[in-house]
Amino acid sequence: MSEGNARPVRLLDRGSWPETQRIAEILRKETVGGVLLLAGAVLALVWANSPWSDSYEALREVRIGPAALHLDLTLSAWAADGLLAIFFFVAGLEVKREFVAGDLRDPRRAAVPVAAAVGGVVVPALIYTAVNLGDSAALGGWAIPTATDIAFALAVLAVIGHHLPSALRTFLLTLAVVDDLLAIVIIAVFYTRDLSIGPLLLALLPLAVFTVLVQRRVRSWWLLLPLAATTWALVHASGIHATVAGVLLGFAVPVIRKKGSGPGLAEHFEHRFRPISAAVVVPVFAFFAAGVTVGGFGGLVTSLVDPVALGIVLALVFGKTIGITGATYLVSRFTKAELDHDLTWTDVIGLALLGGIGFTVSLLIGDLAFGAGSESDEHAKIAILVGSLLAGMIAAVILRARNRVHRRICAEESVDADHDGIPDVHQREV
Template identity: 50%
Template structure:
């Protein structure tokens, strides 16, 4: 009977894994289209599409299509992320200190070490003042998609660890975006954001379900956040975190779960792929690829994602398991954990977003930095998949030798 309850954390994890795997495939396809189009004889049409301006100038919303994809569509993605964060913090895998300790510490290590390595490689470059934040992100869709394809035989604890890590990492990425990329703050509009948030919270508290109230309120919150000088995608996170996640007696599903089910397909199947279509179209000729490994900002991004994520996630996990009551994920050896940690180097969506924000004043470096994100993410996917597949084969051989005793995997 418990398996039929979609509100339970375990079934929600399974649902999230399935939808994000599909989203990863669509995201990969959109990235391929962007790269092919941007490097084809029709690249001029791609650039013209990106730079097409639409929107009312009177509201300061006459933005390019690329900006609408970044600020508008990703707000829906971050709303879904906010819902997932709220659910995990209140009733899910991050709801208690003992449960949250390992993934949160691993996420912190997976943000701090890549940032430090990127700074070390790009030290002295003016653009690195904010570009150090590019390799701190992990892309849930790609990372879980690779794990689902290559590591389906690993224990479920591997997927739960990676998802908990990615959720905590998303929270860190959101904080980075909110702190680093807010400028010229307008106190009047910040007051409007607070008022809108309080109204949303009050409607949730009063159990109001009228979509025709919530949609205009969400749009107003987005506009107010944009005008306040805070990156507009943070409005999605704010409203997601204010959404109720516990069902009332007699209520079939809580609002957060209903919204997640409705919006997740749109987020994973449309919003994020369209963002990738606009963001991933960078030159990939020999000169551009050479620049990834000679330009220190781009090289710092590659080193941060490929080396820093593995060291940071695995190292922080080892420290917290060694020196605190936190336990290693059930059924996973240290080598399994290292393989899963490698998948944390798949940055992509949020890394591309931070690249666009941090290098807005350095357009000459932006395409190279994006190419660095793509190269590092693709490499982390391939290396991580190879490591995971090797662990699956080793575990199968060992389980065959010892009659299937999963707990005997060597550390």
């Protein structure tokens, strides 16, 4: 704790009012995206297990794009390599925004979600590795259960937790933001097999021009879009997964205005592209990625006894919960900080379980690890769906019970006795 008049360090406190408002806006968009994501995944599963499954596979394998540029990709590949670059562009904007101008610019406040995200990556990876030890081919999927699907998790939270404190929602979002950053680093470092230095070096040229233009606050799409597309194409040609280009482009965008205060270009782009990412990009990717033939109850059981699938399910349900909760607890012990007085460790466990909802990035890593359409990839997809469903259901039971307890807190947070537009709880000294 701090001495004197300094504010004591608390874990998962509610944060500043501007940040709370911004997070609430993001949550609304991501929640809608989560519903559309679920719809895309269900449609793919129904179609892939229907008498017309051949037509679904044929649609996924349709090729479009210029062959001369080696971009004659299948629709499934365009969804994973092309559309998801937009998703990671928004993630890059959000990561930079959080650490430059958000509440996470305070190292004390950033320590909790960063530690939780790291714990939520390391422990699931260790559990998966332990289950598949000795099988070198299966070990390639160690990173599959490390990702958290923010849209899906927030959609579940929105349904079951109307009265949960805003601090929990902020924690889940910021944890997922850091999780996305870790995921893209893992993809770039561990899932790049054939690296071509030439295209990668060439990609630095349009990226540099893009950076100069956005730093000068240029918004002209006819200038920026071709540069972004060229950067993406060259990164794709280099052998590094093309979604890395999206993150690099997002990091290039300035967060703060050069003169005066207020939002910078990053917030402008985020407002433009987040709805596209949530409502189009992720649901379309889910539609092309989630279509796996289950083969009835017998096929489901056969898939889940595969060590690859078993490792993913255990890692998502138990690994994420242990990793996120354990890391948060360790931060508490080493910093001698306490949970915010409105929260208990049961809230943290429920939220950690939501972190076990891995979908978008998990499916992507599964394709990269085993090859799209392989038996291991199909088993991994089933495991991702089952593990995410189990984690979401257990989280729903815990957080639903806590939701009733938090109704009073929700009412307190909305009180604005002085009618200045800012709830009194955000102006009160702790």
